[in-house]
Amino acid sequence: MTQAPHQQKETAVSAVLYAEVQQFYGRHMRAMDECRVADWTGDFMPEAVFATNARPEPQRGRVEITDNAEAAARQLQEKGTLRRHCVTTLEVQQGTGSTLLARTYALITRTVVGGRSELEFVCTCEDVLVRHEGRLFIQHRQVYRDDLPKD
Template identity: 35%
Template sequence: MTQTEAAPVTAAPVDAETYAQIVQFYSHHMQLLDNAEAEEWADGFTEDGVFAQNVKPEPTRGRDTIAASMRRGVDRLKGRDVVRRHWLSMVVADRVDADSVRTKYYAVVFETPAGGKASVYLSTTGEDTLVREDGRWRIRHRLINHDGA
């Protein structure tokens, strides 16, 4: 971020209605992912949405490409007979304008093998730009940073 873009994360906290919408959006979004509904999950991105991770050399660009990439991921996981649960919490949400919000949050993944014991698989932090579109929230840009990477 350049200096002119920089703003304190708590400069403009969203109101309670927006906060509840965003927390519910995230909860539903992660439930879709863990239920292997990759295409419905990817519908949570804008058509030109970007999904970047510090463990990948390049961001994934565009809803269709994000969907196809996640489809391969969840299909691979099905072959391993484990269940993953993505928890996203500790959300700070700041208003950018009427239809746009920036968030910072934590996310962890719990993993349980069939017949086995649950454990922590991964700890991450995230930063999204969310936009209001068609009466719902979508992710325009997501950056996930894996801890320890």
């Protein structure tokens, strides 16, 4: 039995653009994990949408995303908990117009200071990225936690 060759359907992006997106996520996730909320939410367009199957309704706009991120960061600090987002398997495709579609897996670990680190959950993340004033921003983020139903 022979196997048919894999046919890529997506539009390839340049190695330079792929590296730029990797750098974006490295900086973005580090800001989140270090509770630098303004830096993290500054990567979202003002009208961005953040949807997840962990919430019944999406967060709409940078202000709402910031309010939720600040509350989450405060809770983690009060509990003495460190959270790390390990982003892997980055796939970048040219989207419609000037947008990019970036898909990743995120392994989120939790460590109570003085305790052991543990895997908290695994997610699939799909971002629509746009370039504005020379840098990348998130226009729409969809996160699916593996431990929750997708709908």
